[in-house]
Amino acid sequence: xxxxxxxxxxxxxxxxxxxxxxxxxxxxxxxxxxxxxxxxxxxxxxxxxxxxxxxxxxxxxxxxxxxxxxxxxxxxxxxxxxxxxxxxxxxxxxxxxxxxxxxxxxxxxxxxxxxxxxxxxxxxxxxxxxxxxxxxxxxxxxxxxxxxxxxxxxxxxxxxxxxxxxxxxxxxxxxxxxxxxxxxxxxxxxxxxxxxxxxxxxxxxxxxxxxxxxxxxxxxxxxxxxxxxxxxxxxxxxxxxxxxxxxxxxxxxxxxxxxxxxxxxxxxxxxxxxxxxxxxxxxxxxxxxxxxxxxxxxxxxxxxxx
Numbered sequence: 001x002x003x004x005x006x007x008x009x010x011x012x013x014x015x016x017x018x019x020x021x022x023x024x025x026x027x028x029x030x031x032x033x034x035x036x037x038x039x040x041x042x043x044x045x046x047x048x049x050x051x052x053x054x055x056x057x058x059x060x061x062x063x064x065x066x067x068x069x070x071x072x073x074x075x076x077x078x079x080x081x082x083x084x085x086x087x088x089x090x091x092x093x094x095x096x097x098x099x100x101x102x103x104x105x106x107x108x109x110x111x112x113x114x115x116x117x118x119x120x121x122x123x124x125x126x127x128x129x130x131x132x133x134x135x136x137x138x139x140x141x142x143x144x145x146x147x148x149x150x151x152x153x154x155x156x157x158x159x160x161x162x163x164x165x166x167x168x169x170x171x172x173x174x175x176x177x178x179x180x181x182x183x184x185x186x187x188x189x190x191x192x193x194x195x196x197x198x199x200x201x202x203x204x205x206x207x208x209x210x211x212x213x214x215x216x217x218x219x220x221x222x223x224x225x226x227x228x229x230x231x232x233x234x235x236x237x238x239x240x241x242x243x244x245x246x247x248x249x250x251x252x253x254x255x256x257x258x259x260x261x262x263x264x265x266x267x268x269x270x271x272x273x274x275x276x277x278x279x280x281x282x283x284x285x286x287x288x289x290x291x292x293x294x295x296x297x298x299x300x301x302x303x304x305x306x
Contacts, residue, residue: 033060033095033096034057034058034059034060034093034095035058035059035060035061035062035094035095035186035187035219035221036056036057036058036064036081036092036093036094036187036219036221037056037057037058037091037092037093038054038055038056038057038077038080038081038090038091038092039055039090039091039092040053040054040055040089040090040091041053041054041055041056041077041080041087041089041090041091041092042054042088042089042090043073043076043077043080043085043087043088043089044088049243050071050073050076050243051073051076051077051080051243052073052242052243052244053090053243053244054073054077054090054240054243054244054245055245056077056238056245058219058221059219059235059236060095060219061217061218061219062219062220062235062236063213063219063220063222063233063234063235064219064220064221064222064234064235064236064237064238065222065223065224065229065230065233065234065236065237065238066078066221066222066223066237066238066240067223067224067225067227067230067237067238067239067240067277068239068240068241068280068281069241069277069281072240072241072242072243073240073242073243073244074191074223074240075115075191075223077240078189078191078221078223080092080099081094081099081189081221082106082107082110082112082189083099083103083106083107086100087099087100094106094109094110094187095109095186095187097109108183109185109186109187110185110186110187110188110189111180111181111183111185111187111188111189111218112180112188112189112191113173113176113177113179113180113188113189113190113191113193114191115191115192115195117172117176118176118179119164119172119175119176119179120164121163121164121165122163122164122165123163123164124160124161124162124163124164125151125156125159125160125161125162125164125167125171125175125178126147126151126160126161128164128175128178128179129147129150129151129160129175129178129179129182130143130147131179132179132180132182132183133146133147133182133183136182136183138182138183146182146183146184147182149182150178150179150181150182151178153177153178153181153208153211153212153215154174154175154177154178154181154208155174155208156171156174156175156178159171168201169196169197169198169201170197170198170200170201170202170204170205173193173194173197173201173205174204174205174208177193177205177208177209181212184216185218186218186219187218187219187220187221188209188212188213188218188219188220188221189220189221189222190209190220190221190222190223191222191223192223192224192225193205193209193222193224194206194224194226194229195225202226202229206229206232206233209233210233222234227272227273227274227277228273230251230273231251231272231273234251235250236248236249236250237249237250237251237254237273239254239276239277239280239281241280241281246280247276247280251273254273254276255270255271255272255273255275255276256270257276258270258271258275258276258279259271262279
């Protein structure tokens with residue numbers, strides 16, 4: 001079982017600096033603070049630079065899509081934002097908190113749904129969410145109510161006491177969303193949240209995400225290879241290639257920009273976001289990115305979910 005790594009304490013972690021004594025509530029209340037801010041972020045695996053001087057800002061309350069081909073650096077950047085990877089060069093802040101010096105303060109603000117399955121098939125839906133409530137250190141007196149709220153938010157109340165192994169692919173992904181929501185996160189990070197799902201299940205997952213966002217005002221940072229999802233649900237998108245952001249704006253702005261550069265298509269139609277994606281990546285797709293284990297993991301995830 002893969003547990004959500006953004007919650008809970010780290011017994012080996014050094015005592016937080018004095019700046020971490022500032023409460024999370026104070027940071028969130030600062031209207032001028034970006035939800036996520038990356039400046040000059042660099043991360044390398046040996047000789048391979050996965051993230052190369054990334055500059056990125058995600059506004060409080062928006063749905064922000066981080067797009068790009070495999071090997072573009074999206075997941076590495078996400079792992080730096082969630083404190084799963086250290087930040088060797090550059091700066092990453094979440095609602096004003098430095099991810100290097102204030103890791104626990106950052107983690108208290110996050111909900112994270114990774115690409116790989118994080119639900120335990122041998123537990124019921126409710127037990128899975130309770131487990132994450134404990135990992136996130138949700139206060140005991142609030143835990144039951146929070147679990148019920150999270151299950152209700154993704155429409156799993158009726159199936160809560162069934163084993164997760166009996167769930168459909170869409171239900172499993174909604175269960176993982178409930179796990180991420182149980183701590184009432186200010187920032188929800190979704191790494192390929194609808195991978196392997198059919199169109200109906202994909203729509204259902206997004207409907208629940210948007211319902212929670214409308215009710216709570218949380219910020220959503222999502223990676224996806226489905227350009228139709230990014231076009232329909234994201235307020236802004238950034239297209240990454242070879243570790244850097246190559247284009248940034250609303251989906252409409254990016255489509256219009258490509259249309260102006262290349263001319264509108266037949267009947268004056270604008271290019272699609274997929275056209276923009278292809279224009280940015282071009283023929284420079286990194287044939288060396290990833291490895292066999294990456295492909296196997298992704299295919300296993302898609303097979304089990306869908």
